[in-house]
Amino acid sequence: MITLYDFGNSVCCQKVRITLRAKGLEWQAIRVDLFKSEQYDANYLKLNPKGVVPTLVHDGKPVIESTLICEYLDETFPDPPLIPKDPWQRTRMRLWSKMVDDALFEGVTEISFSAMFRERMRNMTEAQRQTRFRNIGDPRRRDRFKSTYEHGVRSPFVLHAIAAYERGWKFLDETLAETGGPWVLGAQPTLADINLMPFAARLDYLGLLDAWTGARPRVQAWWANAQTWPHFKTGLSDLISEHEYSEMRTHGPKIRGDVDELIAGLRDGSIMAA
Numbered sequence: 001m002i003t004l005y006d007f008g009n010s011v012c013c014q015k016v017r018i019t020l021r022a023k024g025l026e027w028q029a030i031r032v033d034l035f036k037s038e039q040y041d042a043n044y045l046k047l048n049p050k051g052v053v054p055t056l057v058h059d060g061k062p063v064i065e066s067t068l069i070c071e072y073l074d075e076t077f078p079d080p081p082l083i084p085k086d087p088w089q090r091t092r093m094r095l096w097s098k099m100v101d102d103a104l105f106e107g108v109t110e111i112s113f114s115a116m117f118r119e120r121m122r123n124m125t126e127a128q129r130q131t132r133f134r135n136i137g138d139p140r141r142r143d144r145f146k147s148t149y150e151h152g153v154r155s156p157f158v159l160h161a162i163a164a165y166e167r168g169w170k171f172l173d174e175t176l177a178e179t180g181g182p183w184v185l186g187a188q189p190t191l192a193d194i195n196l197m198p199f200a201a202r203l204d205y206l207g208l209l210d211a212w213t214g215a216r217p218r219v220q221a222w223w224a225n226a227q228t229w230p231h232f233k234t235g236l237s238d239l240i241s242e243h244e245y246s247e248m249r250t251h252g253p254k255i256r257g258d259v260d261e262l263i264a265g266l267r268d269g270s271i272m273a274a
């Protein structure tokens, strides 16, 4: 029996759901409403001490961290394989997991926050806002959150995010030139593709993706192909509500001018980012 503690438009949950779909698995979903702070409930913290989603429970055993969950699913349910057999190809696949975990996840959080959730936090009372800040266990994450709340797209953390995506899409372009696509590592989809899909999707739905990919036709072709994959649809795009789509479409374009300006600055060297 598989249970997934899950929340609608969460990028980490989307990775896991696409993997579950690709494996043809059924699961029971338990919603953890992040906007109601349900991730900090004492019982949930016993399963996931960081107070984040997703958590997968398989036959009573909890597994946390979306990258590890996807690998666990591949090892436990080997067909169809989503991790290459060849050790070198496997490291190439894991480079994408690492890129997502090291940079793109934090990046999408800052970009989404500056575009959408900041607005939602502005409508909270001061007491609610302080509780939200206090609840974030990781102090570095709290600092990022506060900075983006205060400075929006002009927070240095958003600039780091924009720079991380510039490096990420450039690297994808180079990789696809080498492997020939249509998937990251060539003919077959792997966890490299699944790891990336939610991040491309979020930026696309915010109306921002082509700020990076506009001049990268190979990346555009990868994304067009990914969107037609049935497991992308059933694990991600079909599960986003009309309200969520409309929130992304409404707020994303408000930061587009700044994003374009920052990307241009990074490309011509007038802006330095770590």
Ligand SMILES: N[C@@H](CCC(=O)N[C@@H](CS)C(=O)NCC(=O)O)C(=O)O
Residues within 6 Å of the ligand: 010, 011, 012, 013, 034, 039, 051, 052, 053, 054, 064, 065, 066, 067
């Ligand atoms: N590295 C973790 C990150 C999990 C994570 O931060 N999830 C977000 C949703 S995508 C979350 O639960 N946030 C709750 C919060 O910010 O309080 C993973 O990949 O599972």
